[in-house]
Amino acid sequence: MTTPAAKYAAAKSRTKHQVTSDFIAQFDFAFDEFQIEACHAVESGHGVLVAAPTGAGKTVVGEFAAFLALRNGKKCFYTTPIKALSNQKFQEFVARFGEEKVGLLTGDTNINSEADILVMTTEVLRNMLYANSTTLVNLGSVVMDEVHYLADKFRGAVWEEVLIHLMESVQVISLSATVSNAEEFGEWLGEVRGETEVIVSEHRPIPLYQHVLINSNLIDLFSQPGKINPEILALEREALRKVRIPRNRREQWGAQESRLSRAEIIEKLSRENLLPAITFIFSRMGCDAAVKQCLAAGLKLTNTEERAEILATAERFTANLPEEDLEVLGYREWITALERGIAAHHAGLLPSFKNAIEDLFQRGLVKAVFATETLALGINMPARTVVLEKLTKWNGEAHVPITPGEYTQLTGRAGRRGIDIEGNAVVQWSPTVDSAIYTDIQHGYQLDSSFRTRTGSRQPGIFICSVPSRSCSG
Numbered sequence: 511m512t513t514p515a516a517k518y519a520a521a522k523s524r525t526k527h528q529v530t531s532d533f534i535a536q537f538d539f540a541f542d543e544f545q546i547e548a549c550h551a552v553e554s555g556h557g558v559l560v561a562a563p564t565g566a567g568k569t570v571v572g573e574f575a576a577f578l579a580l581r582n583g584k585k586c587f588y589t590t591p592i593k594a595l596s597n598q599k600f601q602e603f604v605a606r607f608g609e610e611k612v613g614l615l616t617g618d619t620n621i622n623s624e625a626d627i628l629v630m631t632t633e634v635l636r637n638m639l640y641a642n643s644t645t646l647v648n649l650g651s652v653v654m655d656e657v658h659y660l661a662d663k664f665r666g667a668v669w670e671e672v673l674i675h676l677m678e679s680v681q682v683i684s685l686s687a688t689v690s691n692a693e694e695f696g697e698w699l700g701e702v703r704g705e706t707e708v709i710v711s712e713h714r715p716i717p718l719y720q721h722v723l724i725n726s727n728l729i730d731l732f733s734q735p736g737k738i739n740p741e742i743l744a745l746e747r748e749a750l751r752k753v754r755i756p757r758n759r760r761e762q763w764g765a766q767e768s769r770l771s772r773a774e775i776i777e778k779l780s781r782e783n784l785l786p787a788i789t790f791i792f793s794r795m796g797c798d799a800a801v802k803q804c805l806a807a808g809l810k811l812t813n814t815e816e817r818a819e820i821l822a823t824a825e826r827f828t829a830n831l832p833e834e835d836l837e838v839l840g841y842r843e844w845i846t847a848l849e850r851g852i853a854a855h856h857a858g859l860l861p862s863f864k865n866a867i868e869d870l871f872q873r874g875l876v877k878a879v880f881a882t883e884t885l886a887l888g889i890n891m892p893a894r895t896v897v898l899e900k901l902t903k904w905n906g907e908a909h910v911p912i913t914p915g916e917y918t919q920l921t922g923r924a925g926r927r928g929i930d931i932e933g934n935a936v937v938q939w940s941p942t943v944d945s946a947i948y949t950d951i952q953h954g955y956q957l958d959s960s961f962r963t964r965t966g967s968r969q970p971g972i973f974i975c976s977v978p979s980r981s982c983s984g
């Protein structure tokens with residue numbers, strides 16, 4: 511029973527944050543506490559850093575910033591790391607705020623560039639600042655989605671440049687995946703941008719269960735928090751005893767003798783009711799090859815009704831393409847796989863193909879997607895299960911273990927809010943990976959500066975300010 515004091519406090523809060531109340535009233539679900547707290551901070555005019563697990567609903571705070579900007583007669587820029595995410599947010603904002611109020615700016619797209627709400631890639635905003643663009647006039651707030659990308663080795667400095675060079679009058683709302691040093695990052699934002707509230711939520715709306723696939727055995731990763739399941743270690747020793755070969759040849763052996771094929775993995779997930787699934791493969795060619803392998807194996811995940819709906823959707827998304835172009839683009843192979851509930855998703859796809867896949871996956875008609883890691887960057891394609899074929903990737907210089915941050919981002923796609931009661935992450939075991947990496951990737955990761963000195967050195971955990979008139983930490 512709610513006490514009179516609690517009722518009074520709630521009424522007072524609604525009066526104090528009326529715009530937040532108006533915004534929340536538009537949704538048919540209850541907001542989480544961290545979402546309400548963040549919206550209150552934005553309405554109060556503070557800078558905000560929101561750090562929460564993937565899928566927790568951080569982008570609602572970004573939508574509120576746009577809603578508030580319109581109320582106040584100001585512009586709001588919403589920045590993302592990749593064009594695919596910018597395109598998706600543009601469509602979502604058009605649906606919410608109206609076509610005339612929303613624009614899109616990416617490297618190859620310019621739609622309604624003087625709109626009050628502009629969605630763009632972060633590099634576009636950086637270039638605007640250096641060019642002193644007139645589009646910046648009347649800018650009230652900037653939402654930096656996926657701000658943890660600041661730690662990216664190759665592009666992360668762009669995020670720091672934007673945060674440093676934005677006009678002091680602009681309110682910054684930063685949305686980040688969970689990081690272990692959110693408070694430290696928030697302190698730096700306070701030094702550079704002024705008062706910044708740090709709001710951290712570690713609650714994941716859909717619990718994530720993690721597994722290792724050894725041979726055909728799908729085993730829980732942990733027997734208790736932080737302790738690897740001893741069954742995994744026993745199966746690992748047994749697998750490695752089967753042959754005695756140099757370590758540098760184990761991966762080849764593992765692929766031939768131990769690992770299930772991609773089609774067999776999807777079939778296993780289907781039997782255990784773990785579809786739809788996203789399998790992350792760190793190359794476009796690998797994604798396309800996986801689809802061909804599934805077709806060659808005769809994999810079929812859809813029924814007659816679903817296939818008819820898939821075909822109609824695909825035709826709708828490609829209706830503007832001439833027949834001769836479709837032939838060159840491999841339409842027949844693409845639609846054959848799609849009708850079976852299988853698809854690849856990567857930056858090399860034609861936008862019409864990619865949009866069709868995203869639509870079908872969200873509707874549960876495509877059951878198995880083989881994707882590059884860009885799919886993990888906020889694109890609205892959650893799955894019941896995420897599969898990682900390996901825990902290493904090419905970083906531009908060498909094959910290295912994926913970071914805890916990358917692991918969190920990838921597996922965060924598992925578990926569909928409002929649909930699933932749990933999400934599942936599956937790592938396919940490889941004899942080339944030490945089992946200790948399983949515990950390493952579970953640890954929280956730090957958001958480190960990607961700025962480098964002229965000698966190329968970098969100091970982890972230090973954020974760098976290049977504007978003399980502003981104080982800096984570090």
